[in-house]
Amino acid sequence: MISYGKKEVEALALIEPVNTNITEIDTEYYLNKARELRSKYFAEKVSALFQVTVGKYLRNREIEEAKGALYRMSDRELRDIGITRAEIDRAVEGTPELEPVKKNGFWTSFITKFLEAQTARAAYVHLMAMNSRELADIGLTRSEIEAAIKGDRKYRANDNLAQPSNTNDQRKAG
Template sequence: MMNYNQKELEALAMIQPVQVNKENVNVDALIYRGHVLRSEYISNGIASLYNKVTGKFAKSRQIAAAKRSLYAMSDRELVDLGITRSEIDYAVEGRRGEKPAPSFWASFKEKLVRAQKARAGYAQLMAMDARQLADIGLVKGDIEAAVHGNTALLANDNLAQASNNNEHRHAV
């Protein structure tokens, strides 16, 4: 049997207001009601957890059965379904359009290749003189932004097309 202090008894009384005689309050009924509510809350939580676990278990069994049946098919039958053997896991799990996350080394290699290309492009643009850069619409200050694709950071705000038609020269 649990003992309740005055504050807990007042809290229990607020759960279900009762008509009070000035002389007697049925404390035992309030305590019993509190025990019932606590038991219901705990049993509902346990039932919810059980349902979630069993639901996930049942779903994983269905997914495994579907994968087994697809892996048992020939490549020709899989092509008729519109998938390849390597796409079975993604198709069954509903992730067909997604690509698997690249591994650490694959993403590292991709970043390294991108950095090497940027350095090579930077070196080629820096080797050009001002006239050659003007022909492609850049100035020396634009090279860093052009290499990294930040067109908003271009130093040259003259966005007009360069004119190479030599109209001022006439054949003699």
């Protein structure tokens, strides 16, 4: 038995609650408990690693067997199931049809979004500068401008597509 101060007793209490009024602690008990917990932790980690490794191995083996079976088929049999010889890997592995050759970096994406926002802003300013007649000629009302810029034309504020009242259709050049 070793005598400990209050701070050490509180630290040991994290492992197992103890009466902090007692300053003498059976250190062998706690050392053995710590060793047991450490062994259990490492056993769980090694077991998990083993399971992941074996799982990946079995999955790869299944994929290779499926590919082998498809590669042994004739072109006519492959056509019957709807794939070509060039599509076997993609069909078995489930990879996307077209993978992007190069992903855009942060700055490329930032500049692209900035330019799109500037274009949308310019279109908004241009449409807002039009009068109601000009907007009607292109099939918009003032309340639909924002939706048109965003591409949400299916949510129209006004489904009245009638001609404006002052079209001067009754006047004839004369």
